[in-house]
Amino acid sequence: MEHRKLAFIGAGNMSRSLISGLIQSGYPADCIIAANPSRPKLDALAADFGIRTTQNNLEAVTQAEAVVLAVKPQMMAAMLSELLAAGATLGDKLLISIAAGISVARLEQMAGGHTRIVRTMPNTPSLLGLGMTGLYARPHVAEADRAYCQHMMEAVGKTLWVDEEDGINQVIAAAGSAPAYFFLFMEAMARQAEQSGFSADDARLLVQQTALGAANMVAANPQLSLSQLREQVTSKGGTTAEAIRRFNDNGLDRLVADAMAAAVARARELERQL
Ligand SMILES: NC(=O)C1=CN([C@@H]2O[C@H](COP(=O)(O)OP(=O)(O)OC[C@H]3O[C@@H](n4cnc5c(N)ncnc54)[C@H](OP(=O)(O)O)[C@@H]3O)[C@@H](O)[C@H]2O)C=CC1
Numbered sequence: 001m002e003h004r005k006l007a008f009i010g011a012g013n014m015s016r017s018l019i020s021g022l023i024q025s026g027y028p029a030d031c032i033i034a035a036n037p038s039r040p041k042l043d044a045l046a047a048d049f050g051i052r053t054t055q056n057n058l059e060a061v062t063q064a065e066a067v068v069l070a071v072k073p074q075m076m077a078a079m080l081s082e083l084l085a086a087g088a089t090l091g092d093k094l095l096i097s098i099a100a101g102i103s104v105a106r107l108e109q110m111a112g113g114h115t116r117i118v119r120t121m122p123n124t125p126s127l128l129g130l131g132m133t134g135l136y137a138r139p140h141v142a143e144a145d146r147a148y149c150q151h152m153m154e155a156v157g158k159t160l161w162v163d164e165e166d167g168i169n170q171v172i173a174a175a176g177s178a179p180a181y182f183f184l185f186m187e188a189m190a191r192q193a194e195q196s197g198f199s200a201d202d203a204r205l206l207v208q209q210t211a212l213g214a215a216n217m218v219a220a221n222p223q224l225s226l227s228q229l230r231e232q233v234t235s236k237g238g239t240t241a242e243a244i245r246r247f248n249d250n251g252l253d254r255l256v257a258d259a260m261a262a263a264v265a266r267a268r269e270l271e272r273q274l
């Protein structure tokens with residue numbers, strides 16, 4: 001892939017995941033700079049990945065050809081206005097937003113009318129090269145910029161373009177936020193395994209290895225539907241059937257639909273507020 005000079009503004013969890021995945025995929029460390037107000041996360045990134053770091057956003061942006069906007073949504077307007085006030089010229093730079101709940105139109109306003117923007121929605125498994133990223137850009141964004149963003153996110157996982165911007169909010173519900181759903185489910189299972197007598201380590205091992213195996217079964221068997229994979233485990237009159245019956249009787253489908261709709265609703269609410 002093309003190795004543009006890349007700046008991350010905000011060095012939190014998601015930046016760390018992307019930087020780790022990029023470095024593992026061979027992106028040159030000296031092409032990446034991260035900016036953050038406080039030092040500890042920067043020091044950890046420099047030590048772990050050999051990238052350049054600064055506490056000065058303007059310094060990072062000035063050196064970059066592409067800038068990943070990776071602050072919390074609520075910080076975005078202030079961060080960009082301070083950057084512009086400090087004299088940043090965005091003219092020739094591609095902005096890549098990873099923020100939930102900020103539309104491209106709003107980003108354009110925040111960035112002083114700059115329109116070279118791709119909006120993305122990655123997730124934290126990017127850290128391991130197992131990310132899932134949704135991408136959206138308005139029609140005027142050049143093919144080369146789209147390709148760069150796609151290749152960047154492919155370096156840390158899989159990608160999916162959405163045609164309508166609201167598709168990004170659906171990606172949040174199905175992928176961006178979704179690692180946390182699986183962790184929550186695994187927490188509940190591990191807690192129950194502990195209560196049944198396993199040590200914390202053994203409970204985690206049982207749940208972790210099973211989740212890993214199940215996800216790999218899905219990935220390795222594209223010819224089988226998710227339902228077929230479930231049915232392969234579910235012997236008639238057996239133990240799994242009883243467990244599945246309880247999940248269904250307790251409204252798992254409705255619960256999941258409700259949770260995903262809540263994530264979308266919150267993303268849309270942020271889009272109205274910010
Ligand atoms: N976490 C996730 O799974 C995902 C997050 N996202 C998006 O990524 C973005 C970042 O989220 P996440 O990494 O979780 O959040 P974090 O809070 O972990 O990281 C945000 C970072 O931004 C820094 N920061 C705050 N103000 C500024 C500023 N003015 N200039 C530069 N840096 C600043 C913070 O520094 P300090 O802590 O020192 O104040 C912090 O390190 C959000 O917009 C979120 O919507 C998208 C997909 C998934």
Ligand SMILES: O=C(O)[C@@H]1CCC=N1
Pocket residue numbers: 100172176177
């Ligand atoms: O919780 C959030 O708002 C961010 C966006 C997707 C994952 N984390």
